[in-house]
Amino acid sequence: DAGVIQSPRHEVTEMGQEVTLRCKPISGHDYLFWYRQTMMRGLELLIYFNNNVPIDDSGMPEDRFSAKMPNASFSTLKIQPSEPRDSAVYFCASSVTGGVQPQHFGDGTRLSIL
Amino acid sequence: QQQVKQSPQSLIVQKGGISIINCAYENTAFDYFPWYQQFPGKGPALLIAIRPDVSEKKEGRFTISFNKSAKQFSLHIMDSQPGDSATYFCAASGGYQKVTFGIGTKLQVIP
Numbered sequence: 001d002a003g004v005i006q007s008p009r010h011e012v013t014e015m016g017q018e019v020t021l022r023c024k025p026i027s028g029h030d031y032l033f034w035y036r037q038t039m040m041r042g043l044e045l046l047i048y049f050n051n052n053v054p055i056d057d058s059g060m061p062e063d064r065f066s067a068k069m070p071n072a073s074f075s076t077l078k079i080q081p082s083e084p085r086d087s088a089v090y091f092c093a094s095s096v097t098g099g100v101q102p103q104h105f106g107d108g109t110r111l112s113i114l
Numbered sequence: 115q116q117q118v119k120q121s122p123q124s125l126i127v128q129k130g131g132i133s134i135i136n137c138a139y140e141n142t143a144f145d146y147f148p149w150y151q152q153f154p155g156k157g158p159a160l161l162i163a164i165r166p167d168v169s170e171k172k173e174g175r176f177t178i179s180f181n182k183s184a185k186q187f188s189l190h191i192m193d194s195q196p197g198d199s200a201t202y203f204c205a206a207s208g209g210y211q212k213v214t215f216g217i218g219t220k221l222q223v224i225p
Binding site: 004031033041042043045048050056091093095097100101102103104105106107108 | 146148155156157158159160163203207211212213214215216217218
């Protein structure tokens with residue numbers, strides 16, 4: 001079975017540019033999470049969706065960050081304009097409803113803002 | 115505010131030794147405590163999890179110990195192997211899908 005698929009795996013861009021990260025969750029999963037991982041702060045939850053609806057975006061650091069889930073098989077995380085401090089590894093994860101279920105993570109996008 | 119505190123942040127253990135990672139939480143509404151394992155270049159993956167109605171759970175060489183009154187839990191890796199070298203995250207959840215992660219422990223098992 002295909003796991004969570006993220007693209008691109010690596011992104012290097014200059015400060016001020018728009019960055020779009022993409023995620024395809026596991027088919028049948030109705031929860032989708034976006035995380036940011038840094039050495040200093042570990043894994044931070046940015047936003048999560050249930051049935052394509054944003055449930056909690058309290059972790060989104062600034063208005064420069066936005067996330068969408070237009071359908072059950074696709075989500076994007078956009079940063080506009082990007083800044084060097086946004087450099088991190090961004091993970092997408094998905095899970096199913098039914099008690100507390102494990103989250104299945106993609107392999108992440110390593111983002112470097114120069 | 116770090117709701118799940120994890121220590122140490124790095125750990126070096128000899129092959130065959132016991133690796134111990136400790137976590138503490140503050141929110142008494144948490145009722146599910148998973149541990150995730152992450153290898154370089156990969157996303158975290160669920161390793162083992164426990165609910166507070168038991169004090170210990172063992173799966174192979176991995177054991178979670180849970181102390182509800184102290185609001186602490188720990189991961190023990192017995193007979194640690196070089197293949198166990200990874201970053202380990204403790205986490206906590208309050209009966210819903212949102213999970214709060216600890217900062218992570220980078221474990222290195224040396225031959």
